[in-house]
Amino acid sequence: MKVLIVYAHPEPKSFNAALKDTAIQTLKQEGHKVKVSDLYEMNFNPVAQKEDFTELSDKAFFKYAKEQQHSYQNDTLNPVIKEEFEKLLWADFVIFQFPLWWFSVPAILKGWFDKVLLFSGVYGGEYGRYNEARLTDKLAMISTTTGSPEGSYASNGFSGDIHEQILFHINHGMFYFTGMTPLEPFVAYTVSHSEEDRKNYLKEFEEKLKNIEQIKRIEYPKLEAFDENGQLKS
Numbered sequence: 070m071k072v073l074i075v076y077a078h079p080e081p082k083s084f085n086a087a088l089k090d091t092a093i094q095t096l097k098q099e100g101h102k103v104k105v106s107d108l109y110e111m112n113f114n115p116v117a118q119k120e121d122f123t124e125l126s127d128k129a130f131f132k133y134a135k136e137q138q139h140s141y142q143n144d145t146l147n148p149v150i151k152e153e154f155e156k157l158l159w160a161d162f163v164i165f166q167f168p169l170w171w172f173s174v175p176a177i178l179k180g181w182f183d184k185v186l187l188f189s190g191v192y193g194g195e196y197g198r199y200n201e202a203r204l205t206d207k208l209a210m211i212s213t214t215t216g217s218p219e220g221s222y223a224s225n226g227f228s229g230d231i232h233e234q235i236l237f238h239i240n241h242g243m244f245y246f247t248g249m250t251p252l253e254p255f256v257a258y259t260v261s262h263s264e265e266d267r268k269n270y271l272k273e274f275e276e277k278l279k280n281i282e283q284i285k286r287i288e289y290p291k292l293e294a295f296d297e298n299g300q301l302k303s
């Protein structure tokens with residue numbers, strides 16, 4: 070398998086770095102090809118702006134998605150974004166490694182989604198959304214860490230259900246929206262507290278990645294299941 074790891078943590082000695090390194094080592098040992106986008110090391114600029122394109126189709130009114138389409142069709146995307154886009158197309162499986170910040174991804178990774186999941190390159194234009202988008206040949210998985218404890222991420226916990234409420238916007242709104250099949254996330258809870266827990270999490274992650282086929286797929290309804298108002302048919 071060709072695996073892309075998109076990694077977002079500012080500290081190379083962090084636990085997120087240890088998870089990223091575990092993934093690289095395990096996947097290579099299992100014979101997979103691995104590429105890494107280390108967003109902080111790349112100093113990836115997450116701010117969506119005119120400089121993301123080497124020319125603009127409309128200088129009078131800047132519309133980001135329209136310029137994404139123009140740059141995709143005319144090969145005028147900023148080279149950094151183009152390289153990330155090509156890595157994404159190369160991959161069969163994309164792992165996103167990040168600490169949970171404000172119930173979501175760090176801004177640097179949010180910018181990667183904004184810029185790399187191109188309108189007309191992966192959805193829209195000749196492609197649709199969800200199961201009609203371009204990336205239906207790919208798997209995607211969140212690997213994240215939290216400060217709050219596991220119990221708080223239950224449906225009656227003070228954070229909210231980790232799958233249905235916290236990570237849904239990523240699995241559904243970013244992965245599945247662009248066609249990718251989300252795998253059940255790997256979550257390491259409250260990683261600052263216990264060295265023993267951290268060692269166990271690293272071991273658990275390693276075992277998971279040795280058996281990618283066994284990781285549960287998250288299934289969302291296909292577009293055909295919805296009516297013209299975008300609502301599930303009864």
Ligand SMILES: Cc1cc2nc3c(=O)[nH]c(=O)nc-3n(C[C@H](O)[C@H](O)[C@H](O)COP(=O)(O)OP(=O)(O)OC[C@H]3O[C@@H](n4cnc5c(N)ncnc54)[C@H](O)[C@@H]3O)c2cc1C
Pocket residue numbers: 078080082083084085086087168169170171172173213214215216217218260261264267268
């Ligand atoms: C802006 C912001 C927003 C946040 N929002 C939320 C939120 O919404 N919800 C929430 O739950 N939390 C939140 N947090 C907390 C955050 O999720 C945690 O701080 C983060 O997940 C911890 O992961 P880390 O990699 O940064 O840990 P680190 O602090 O880097 O690592 C924890 C410990 O692991 C050790 N370690 C490193 N490598 C290894 C190794 N190989 N083996 C064993 N131990 C190792 C480190 O030395 C350290 O002692 C937020 C934090 C910030 C800064």
